[in-house]
Each structure stands twice: as C-alpha cells, then as structure tokens.
Amino acid sequence: METLIPVINKLQDVFNTVGSETIQLPQIVVIGSQSSGKSSVIECLVGRDFLPRGSGIVTRRPLVLQLIHISKTEIENRKQESGDGQTLEEWGKFLHTKNKLYTDFEEVRQEIENETERMTGNNKGVSGDAINLKIYSQNVVNLTLVDLPGITKVPVGDQPEDIEHQIKDLCLKYISNPNSIILSVTAANTDMATSESLALAREVDPEGRRTLAVVTKLDLMDAGTDAMEVLCGHVIPVKLGIIGVVNRSQADINTKKTMSDCLRDEASFLQRKYPSIANRNGSPYLAKTLNRLLMHHIRDCLPELKTRVNVLIAQFQSLLNSFGEPVEDKGQVLLQIITRFAAAYCNTIEGTAKNIETTELCGGARICYIFHETFGRTLESVDPLGGLTTLDVLTAIRNATGPRPSLFVPEISFELLVKRQIRRLEEPSLRCVELVHEEMQRIIQHCGTQQEMLRFPKLHERIVDVVTHLLRRRLPPTNSMVENLVSIELAYINTKHPDFAEAHSVHKTAVEDTQERRMVAKEGTPAKVPLPEVMENKENKPIQTPMRKLSAREQRDCNVIERLIKAYFLIVRKGIQDSVPKAIMHFLVNYVKDNLQSELVSRLYKKEEICSLLDESEHIAARRKEGHEMLQALQRASHIIGEIREIHLW
Incomplete structure (x- = not known):
C-alpha cells in the first residue's frame, strides 16, 4: 500500500x-x-x-x-x-x-x-x-x-x-x-x-x-x-x-x-x-x-x-495515424496524394466512395437528380404555347400569305412560330449545365476533407485551383454543344418526323376546309371582315383597332397552327430532355473523370514546386507533436x- x-x-x-x-x-x-x-x-x-x-x-x-x-x-x-x-x-x-x-x-x-x-x-x-x-x-x-x-x-x-x-x-x-x-x-x-x-x-x-x-x-x-x-x-x-x-x-x-x-x-x-x-x-x-x-x-x-x-493510448495512437508520418520521399507522397484525390473524386461521381453521405445527395447522385428531376421538371413546366397569343398566330398566318388571300394555312407561319417556342428550351438547358458544373465544383470540397489534404494546405489549395480551372475550361464547349442541340432543332423543322402524326390529320382537315370554302364562294356568300387593321391617324402614326371576334375560318386556322406547334414542340422537348444530359456527361463529366489525374500530375508534379507543396500545416505539425508527447x-x-x-x- x-x-x-x-x-x-x-x-x-x-x-x-x-x-x-x-x-x-x-x-x-x-x-x-x-x-x-x-x-x-x-x-x-x-x-x-x-x-x-x-x-x-x-x-x-x-x-x-x-x-x-x-x-x-x-x-x-x-x-x-x-x-x-x-x-x-x-x-x-x-x-x-x-x-x-x-x-x-x-x-x-x-x-x-x-x-x-x-x-x-x-x-x-x-x-x-x-x-x-x-x-x-x-x-x-x-x-x-x-x-x-x-x-x-x-x-x-x-x-x-x-x-x-x-x-x-x-x-x-x-x-x-x-x-x-x-x-x-x-x-x-x-x-x-x-x-x-x-x-x-x-x-x-x-x-x-x-x-x-x-x-x-x-x-x-x-x-x-x-x-x-x-x-x-x-x-x-x-x-x-x-x-x-x-x-x-x-x-x-x-x-x-x-x-x-x-x-x-x-x-x-x-x-x-x-x-x-x-x-x-x-x-x-x-x-x-x-x-x-x-x-x-x-x-x-x-x-x-x-x-x-x-483507452487514451488507443485514441491518441489512432489520432497520430490520421496525421501521418513525417514526409521523407516527397515526390512519391505527392503522386500518392494526387492519385488518391483523383480516385476519390471519380468514386464520388460513380457512387463508390468509402464515405457515402447519408444526409444529402452529392456527387453522381446529385447530378442524376439534376438531370431527371430539376431539368426534367423544368422542361415539363414549359408550356408549348406559352407566350403565344391568338393574335400572334393569326398575324403570322396573314404575314405568310402576303398580298394574296390563301386557300390553305401557310406552312411558313407554323415554322416561324414553332422556332420561337423551341428557342425557349435553350435557357433551362444551359441552366442544367451550370447546376452540374456547380456540383462538380462542390465535389472538390467533399474530397478535400481528407486528413492529408488538411495536413498540406498549399497542396490542397493548388489541387482546388487545378480542378476548378479544368472545370471552367470545359464549361464553354459544353455550353456550346447544348446551344448547338437547340440550333440543330431550329435548323430543320422535320414535318415528316414519324412521331409528328398530328400533321397528317391537320392536312386532311385543311383539304376539307378548302372544299368547303369553294362551295361557299359559288353560293355568293360575302367575304368576312379581316382581323384588326392598322390605320393611320392624322399624325401618320400606326394605331391598332380594338380586337374583334374571330370568324370561323380564322379560328379554325389558329387552332390548326396551335395543334401543330404543340405536337412538334413536344417531340423536340423530348429530344432535348434526352440529348442535353448526354452532352453534359460527354463534354463535362466524363471528360473531367478521364483527364483529372493526368491534369493534376502535369500541373503539380514539378521538381521546383514539390517541396513547397508538401509544406505541412503548422496546426497539424503542432497537433502531431502534442499527440506524440501525450502518447509517450x-x-x-x-x-x-x-x-x-x-x-x-x-
């Protein structure tokens, strides 16, 4: 005792x-x-x-x-x-x-x-x-x-x-x-x-x-x-x-x-x-x-x-292990850190990371959510006829006929109006690119929480700069491709598209309508008054007369164009909803995954910079010293x- x-x-x-x-x-x-x-x-x-x-x-x-x-x-x-x-x-x-x-x-x-x-x-x-x-x-x-x-x-x-x-x-x-x-x-x-x-x-x-x-x-x-x-x-x-x-x-x-x-x-x-x-x-x-x-x-x-x-011995031993041993071969350590970071980044996108988040979506899961939830719902919320009034449709029809009255609904009016609606798909598509880019930027910080990244703050900062630069460099070609997808749809309005069945029924209706007009003309039915005319006032300024009720023919022509626009817009929207995520994956996500490690090595593995990059954080060095003394x-x-x-x- x-x-x-x-x-x-x-x-x-x-x-x-x-x-x-x-x-x-x-x-x-x-x-x-x-x-x-x-x-x-x-x-x-x-x-x-x-x-x-x-x-x-x-x-x-x-x-x-x-x-x-x-x-x-x-x-x-x-x-x-x-x-x-x-x-x-x-x-x-x-x-x-x-x-x-x-x-x-x-x-x-x-x-x-x-x-x-x-x-x-x-x-x-x-x-x-x-x-x-x-x-x-x-x-x-x-x-x-x-x-x-x-x-x-x-x-x-x-x-x-x-x-x-x-x-x-x-x-x-x-x-x-x-x-x-x-x-x-x-x-x-x-x-x-x-x-x-x-x-x-x-x-x-x-x-x-x-x-x-x-x-x-x-x-x-x-x-x-x-x-x-x-x-x-x-x-x-x-x-x-x-x-x-x-x-x-x-x-x-x-x-x-x-x-x-x-x-x-x-x-x-x-x-x-x-x-x-x-x-x-x-x-x-x-x-x-x-x-x-x-x-x-x-x-x-x-x-x-x-x-x-x-118990404390085990805890401090584990803490010291997390800090790592003092660096001897800095070149080898740098390559190991780059390899592990690139692997962690790619694994986060693929969903095979060791530490999978359970509180929020991140990485590939978040990108999938952007494609199919955020982008998909945004496109579905776009009204095919949004921002398009009956007056706009009728004006386009009349402008397409020129000085001669037309027996059929002119196709040029449909093409003009449907292009206007298709252009509305470009903004949400570019926003989808931006959201994916932001998520890939956020993945850097998710991978940067590793202890070794905190241990070498200069290296961490440079890795963030390199990956950020790579993502920023891939943003213009990705945006350009998405813009091209919309431009491709605008370049050629394919009315022979196999899914564009509405065109056939509209064509049949137009033929029947023409026959009806000819019969009415033989019976001597007076022509209907045209839609609002533009008159000149005393000051030679154009003014528009108040809107009047459409005639049966005008209403029928507008309905035909609107049906065609809606049917064709839905076909284009479906294609854009499918092709934009594919373009983003190819030009941005997969490119970064495939080239990340080589980019990091080429930008960071330089003999004159290796020592400075692996300068240890003063905080980590002090913590290791304290932990070592406490363990002893x-x-x-x-x-x-x-x-x-x-x-x-x-």
Whole structure:
C-alpha cells in the first residue's frame, strides 16, 4: 500500500510534462474560507513555514504540493551536497524551475510569490494555472495536496468584481474530480452550519463520501465553549470524519517558533481541553489520516485509472495515424496524394466512395437528380404555347400569305412560330449545365476533407485551383454543344418526323376546309371582315383597332397552327430532355473523370514546386507533436501502473 502514493506522484510528474488534464489523478484538495487557517494546516503537515502570508487573498493560484517521504538511508546514499558542503536532508523543487533545488524554505515562499505575480500580476486576481512543488523530507508522509485560494464574498481593493465567482469556479473545477478527496477547512470560532467550504463540498459530494472536515483555531473559541459536539460529528456529520487542529498564532510566526514546539503545544492543548478525543485530533493524526485515506482512495481508483489510460493510448495512437508520418520521399507522397484525390473524386461521381453521405445527395447522385428531376421538371413546366397569343398566330398566318388571300394555312407561319417556342428550351438547358458544373465544383470540397489534404494546405489549395480551372475550361464547349442541340432543332423543322402524326390529320382537315370554302364562294356568300387593321391617324402614326371576334375560318386556322406547334414542340422537348444530359456527361463529366489525374500530375508534379507543396500545416505539425508527447506520457503512465502488483494493493 505504501507504494501507491509515490505511483500517483510519478503519474503527476508524467502528465505535468505535457500539461494535460486528460487524466484525473487521485489527490487531496484543500478548500476553505479566507483566513480559515488552510495555509497553517498545510505547513503543519510539511513541518516547515514556506507559504506566503499577508492580508487579503494570499493564495491566488492552485498549489499542487507533493510531499515525498525519504528515509535516512536515502539521505545518506545521496551524494548531492548543498553549497555549504552539508548533505541535503530537506529540499523543495518546482516544476517551472526544472532541476533547481531549494534548501532554504524562505526562498520557496519567495518563488511562490514571484510565480503567482508573474501570472496574476499584483492586483489580487486569481488564476487557474497551477504551481507544482515537491518537498522531499524525512518528516513528512507521502501526500499529494492541492491548496486553493480562500473562498471570499466581497471584492476588496483592486480585486475584480466577480472574484467570488472566479474562486468558486476554480474550487469546483478541482473538487468535481471524482478521484479527489475534499479537505474542507473551517475555523472553530465560526458557525459550522454556515461553513462555505462544507457547502461547496456538498454540491459535488452530497453524501460526503470523499469529504474530510478539519476544524482549525480550537484555541481561539470563546471562554466557556468548546468544539466537542462538532468534533464528534453531532453537528455536521461527515463520513470521512472531522479532525480538530490548533494553528500557530501570529505571535508564534513572528517569533519564529519552531514547528516541533508548536506541535508539542498543540498536543498539550488537546490533552487538556479534549482528553477523551485527543488521540483522534491534531496535525500528526491529520497527516496519518490523510495518508491512509489517499492510499485507500488510490487503490479504489486504480482499476478505472488503468482502463482510462489504455483507452487514451488507443485514441491518441489512432489520432497520430490520421496525421501521418513525417514526409521523407516527397515526390512519391505527392503522386500518392494526387492519385488518391483523383480516385476519390471519380468514386464520388460513380457512387463508390468509402464515405457515402447519408444526409444529402452529392456527387453522381446529385447530378442524376439534376438531370431527371430539376431539368426534367423544368422542361415539363414549359408550356408549348406559352407566350403565344391568338393574335400572334393569326398575324403570322396573314404575314405568310402576303398580298394574296390563301386557300390553305401557310406552312411558313407554323415554322416561324414553332422556332420561337423551341428557342425557349435553350435557357433551362444551359441552366442544367451550370447546376452540374456547380456540383462538380462542390465535389472538390467533399474530397478535400481528407486528413492529408488538411495536413498540406498549399497542396490542397493548388489541387482546388487545378480542378476548378479544368472545370471552367470545359464549361464553354459544353455550353456550346447544348446551344448547338437547340440550333440543330431550329435548323430543320422535320414535318415528316414519324412521331409528328398530328400533321397528317391537320392536312386532311385543311383539304376539307378548302372544299368547303369553294362551295361557299359559288353560293355568293360575302367575304368576312379581316382581323384588326392598322390605320393611320392624322399624325401618320400606326394605331391598332380594338380586337374583334374571330370568324370561323380564322379560328379554325389558329387552332390548326396551335395543334401543330404543340405536337412538334413536344417531340423536340423530348429530344432535348434526352440529348442535353448526354452532352453534359460527354463534354463535362466524363471528360473531367478521364483527364483529372493526368491534369493534376502535369500541373503539380514539378521538381521546383514539390517541396513547397508538401509544406505541412503548422496546426497539424503542432497537433502531431502534442499527440506524440501525450502518447509517450500515457505509455509511461501505463508502465508505471503496470509495475504495481496485486499484492501491493493490500
């Protein structure tokens, strides 16, 4: 059991080197109100006067204090000599001063003050950055303590307004650690029911399973009163117990009364005032109790601690693997990255990528959606006769007849009007090209989320530029082809198209209509008044007369043209709906897929640029370094824990 606390101290050393709070180690956290006697309790445990003193908040940074017991044999075996040539018996060592040893504890106090002011200044503010101090002595028991700033309510002087919340949050950060023992310090000359430290401990440890109460200043209680009820746990029950101690007075400190004399006077006072419980109180008993509690607490936490370390080793190993090893052959690595990117890009289009999106369509699926949903529905929403009025149709018919009245509906009017409608298909077709181009641009970012792309930001940027340039270069020929598809339909109106059956029925109707007109002419039926005429006003400006009702023949002619336009438009729309996606696939999508890798190699694989392209991101380099240090620390921690045999736990 005695080996457990040194193990935790070793683990604390390991994790201090990387500054990590990933592992919550067992430790004793000392909390108490300002001037409750926390510092005096800790100094009695150490047997040395070494903590800063004064008015207001003196402890303004957490002090992680490791007490390490050394035997006389170890002292004799140490060949290290102090400056005056005498063998070291007691010394302190700070983490931030590396291997410097402090044999004068007045220097230890001064260093704590200097290091505190370095982080917090001299405005009495607090900081969460801990000071780590080890004290080696044959007069101490193995302990790990954390001394926290005293709890205060009202800011004094130049303290910040939220000083109460700052200190409370700092205390909660440490005592919330389930692996910590809470040492709650309360002065005997105050009401235990109003103890700030006990109230704070109860917030995180409501059952009091890991809280030990210390009652200080027993000698300063009012005459005629004592703390017997409190020390016996009748007032505030605490499961780990309540221990009373007698602090050094300010006069003792001023006269530099030795710690051994103070401990002797404490024992004398307890024997005189509380004879029945004197052996369960006092600073020596507190030190032994803390040592015992901490060892048992470490024993209980050890299995979970070991599991936690092993889990973190696996996590950090995986993290380091994702960052990759430092690059040696940059040319080979560049080709590998280009190949993987090109493969990932093509696989995203083909739908064979390893990481398939489940929240939204992307890649080839999105392109398919654009072809058959977005583009298809847009074309279907185009009205064959949209934007075409009856007046437009009739005007076209009349313009196609010239000065002579026509017996048949002129074909030229149909051709003129149907071309006008077919041109309306060009805009949605070009919009389809634009949507596919945007999706292929978006695929770059989808493939660029790979860790190696983040690792080399310059290479990532250049790859994006090359692919973007390739896509932009393929956009004009694709647009040109789509425009040509519409122009091809406009170049020749194929009225003999096998699907254009409407033309045959219209032709039959036109012949019957001509025969009817001839019969009407023989009977002498007066000709019908033509559609609105354009007249000249006095200012020689053309004006249009109001629309009148169409004659039966005019209505029939318009219906014929509209039926022909609608029938032929649907044939052309069907062809455009089929040919535009094929053109986009050939000129844009498939071309990029087939030429992406060769384009990347030709543009990026240049001897003079390889080194600069593979300059690693500072963020990734820093993360790898931190991860490597943390992995080494965890492996050392695992080795230290592994050295503990089951026999040592009992």
